[in-house]
Amino acid sequence: MRATLIRRLVKLLSAAAVLALTAHILASSLSKQTPEPSPLPPEEYRLVDPQTYRYLLNQPSVCRHRSPFLLFMVPVGAEDAAAREAIRKTWSASGRDTLTLFFVGIPQRPQMSALQQKLEEESRQHADIVQWLRNSPKENFITGSVIQDGRPRREPNSKWYVSEELYPEESFPSYVSGAGYVFSADLAARISWASRFVRVIPLEDVYVGLCLRMLGVRPVYAYSLPFFRSLFEIKNLKYDRCTFAKLIIVNGFKAPKLLRVWQDFAKSHERC
Template identity: 45%
Template sequence: MRKRSRYKLLTYFAGAGLITFVVTLVLNNTIRLSMPKKTPTPKELYDVISPSTYRFILNQPELCLKKSPFLVLMIPVTLKDTEARTAVRRTWGQYGLIPHVTILHLFVVGQPAQSDPLLQEHLEKESKEYGDIIQMDFVDSYHNLTIKTMMIMNWIATFCQDAQYAMKIDADIFLNVHYLVDYLHGQGESSRKDYITGSVISDASPHRDSFNKWYISEDLYSDTWYPPYLSGAAYVFSTDLARKISWASRFVRPIPLEDVYVGLCLHVLGVKPAYATRFLGLRNLFEVRRLKYERCTFAKCIIVNGFNPQNLLRIWHDFQKSYNTC
């Protein structure tokens, strides 16, 4: 009886194992078959955002080789944003802000639609003095922000892939550098690969009104909803994603909404943006609303949106004096 029972038990386990194997195989094949095929974007469309289409006017290819940074801040600005660049250098972009943590900043610039030799000369002098400007020969405009963002990704992937993190951040943002560094250290190894965080937008649909600033025609994007993406005001990512997003752009048709476009590239990669929140998700650390300055409120955020250069300088001076007392 014991032998017969043991035989029945072994037969049962063998059958269960075979069923599990077959089910797993079928599910894996089903998932593989259901994954969308990646169709390369036609060359004439991909060339719009391809790095090979444009050339550097100003570059800093040696910057990361000399520093081995923890974080690289990539700041899109225009030729005429001299005050904004100065304000960033004197506030959250200043070198040596956190001891033993190397943080670099770079301003990313295109060219104006109408040539301005005087401003261009001033920019080149700035570049020689500070060594923090990258310029390429695409037309700098709101609708070309997708091109500028892909140039940022390509620069990180080409010249700064050994940095741990990169951050795309607008010049009119208040950045709490100490909080950001502490937050990234707290994420541990899980944030070193396929990681991107910021203010996640997960329920957006295309605007079909042609008078809307964010209008997207059905010809450009036919789906009803966008995949999750991050507000373009500021987001942080592990530097391995720069190369992967650049690769994914070969399969995503260009649209003039850079934050949505990065979300579409992440969707191709199967990477989900991470929410940066505290207190059970009730507080967004990437505050994209325009908040009135209050030191202790700002001390509990990574970013706050919407400051002109004068206001940024003013609040930074007050914030640095005693933010750690909050």
């Protein structure tokens, strides 16, 4: 009788141990499961959001009459025409089962206009270039004629003099020329907030750039397509009615000339 009770007790303890071990394993596996993913903050997702970009060059018909088994997507600099041609003639020679597309960004200044024209001609010839342009965001956005290599003038007689005591750094952060710029409505309040922490210097446009640096906002150069001409001309530009009709500002006109130019521009620029 006693032996029977002992055997039953051992079985019960064994079963309890198995149940406890099973529960532990299940609990451990549940605790190690991948946590529920959370979406990226909007400012981060904007970098990969397809709606952030629009195409300048696209190839919507390359797969209209074919279904390639393998697509090569090759990121390459806009200026690397020789590299693209070498790839076309070697490993990427497209057949019925493969297709190669080159993905390029915007050419760097100052070769923008000439290089863009060459890209468009290359695209017409080979139909294998995809080029995209980032759309302007609706917030944290400022654009104009961006100055990236500004340095403080240390000559006391200079109109733009800034002393080392006032601004000890050797260069300015990127900023937009004070001749004129455009920014999103939300940025006004943010610049005002940042100004509480940025020492004032007697250069309005540079000062705004210092506030932008504190906010982590980079100004965007404004240009027109397809020739990437600056929309904010901060130099004296020879008057041409149709050229001026495509710009946001033109700088450098004295009052008498401005009055003469405006009479012609106001009555006929819509015909351009």
